[in-house]
Amino acid sequence: MSQHALNWKHAIELVEVHCQGEIGKVIVGGAPEIPGATLLDKMNHLNQVDDSLRRFVTFEPRAAVQMSVNLLLPPVHPDADAGFIVLQADRAHPMSGSNCICVVTALLESGRVAMQEPETIVRLDTPAGLITATARCQDGQCLSVSLDNVPCFVEVLDFPLQTASWGSIRADIAFGGVYYAIVDAEQLDLTIAPDNARELMEAGMALKSLLNRQIQVCHPEMPSLDEIAYVMFRGRDADGAVRTCTTLKPGRVDRSPCGTGSSANLATLFARGLIDVGGKQVSRSIIGGEFTAEVLATTEVGGRPAILPRITGRGWVYGTERLRVDDHDPFQQGFALSDTWGPLVGELQ
Template sequence: MRWKKTLQIVGVHCEGEIGKIITGGVVDIPGKTMLDKMNHINEVDDSLRKLVIFEPRGCLQMSVNILLPPTRPEAHAGFIVMQADKAHPMSGSNAICVVTALLEMGMVPMQEPETTVVLDTPAGLVTARATCIDGRCTGVSLDMVPSFVDRLDVPIETKEFGTIKVDIAFGGVFYALIDVEQVGLDLVPENARRLADVGVALRSLIDERVRVEHPLFPQINNIAYVMFRRRLSDVEYQTCTTLPPGRIDRSPCGTGSSANLATLAARGLVDVGGSLISRSTIGSEFRVELLGRTEVGGRPAVLPRIRGRAWTYGIEQLGVDPDDPLAAGFTLSDTWGEGR
């Protein structure tokens, strides 16, 4: 066997959402900051993302995270989320996967009953507190980056649903949050295909019509996802994040739940010390807490904490044969959507 590249990958899922981690084979990515490194992947060299995400080695329904040396001295490790469309600055479920792997693989020393892990991400530092029992990581709380509302109740004219109202908020990336009743769908597994198609189409439409830019990180300047939501009670929401080119997040989505928390705080529906449950389409859940309030570039913002669980399920070595004609990967419209 003669591989020109060898990667070690740890398989992890967070509440049903796959977030694999590259733990060996990538020395570093060019750039002074994690944001620079993410931009290098998206703008200069996308080959690693395609290698691990595209077929025949990957699949649409997962993320793969690159574990990197941190660029800030406070952090234990840096990571970048790679998904089907591009690399993204932050993901709550993937951060929980990364922390679980760091501790259970012995890359960061585990201390019982709790270990603090600081992650360097393109969206800023994220502090994680992992509950550790008998050598296992049984849960992770993430102090997320400050989340804020960009605008509320934005009217968007659509051909299929007429005028809908959309909240635009940042929770690590920018979200368009839509009450799912406006599109006439229930957040149930049998509607996953339809929810994915509608969400991705609406994301493209909204991103064309609504300009966003993070006040501190101007390169974060697009709406990454549409999250559908349904209020179940005063303290419980069902959430469904849709991801390009056409799938739904299996987890309740940490960054999306943070963005949703910012909209609820802006409407006076939750205050400091309050908490709620975000429940995914498959029934898994995150606990979401409002730790405090702050400002981001002069905008009111909230400090969310997300708690969820992840499980490691395997270790694999992925290699590239120099004679493999499909080393660059490929996509097919039967699973990746038309035009992909």
């Protein structure tokens, strides 16, 4: 070895994956131990006690705004094959459909979970609960991943949100793994199209701030899930597909059709009687990627009616990455600038 070779004493290893264009890298080695008896406890530790790992992998100079990083963990749930927590620039999150698809794809295609063809079942422990995924596999690749999501339910339909810019608009508040406010984009005279991405982002950030002042939410069984995490804009394409655009802090839009958002929207469709058990709905993203959302069954959460949704999509492994941890690096905690991260960058935790 050359005397000038890099010192790799401490490094974080990642598999690079995207799901319908939405980047969801997966940390497969080198991360520190995260305290907590459950995945929810571990997520709360990352959010409330020590956010240094999240900042290291989600901020510049090692990252960019339009991505997530998934922390792979040993499962706590006895039936799970692996556990994961979604790390984003604002905080750690309990669940994400596109990120879950990225995690399953990384686990199987890297050999960390044995791939069986034509189908492999992978069970994932998350802060939101146990997720069962079924991957269609061929020639060492995942052709699709179907996620049986946690129970999803409506908090309120047609919540009247008062705004200065658009007057009174309606929002459906629903839980799909996290809480969503789902807003028909036509109320803002916007269509969900790539040219409108920045306008949609700015509107979503403004609405999220207003919503969390005007309505309170709290999961009946997991009280720490107590805020509207995302605003998702909704449209309808001519072929009946739902067009989605989820907006995320500090200022970007989801490149994928959004699995948890599609689950939350499916709960609203079911509550309105627009879909039945066994029914399927295509969700299409701002750039045209597709998920299929299906109602598997009905259930209850804290005494309220809920559905069990299945989300099907695909992820692609496009590389691997090794991040060197250097105690002398002046930007270990990372940084973000408003030129690319948007004007709300100062609100990042």
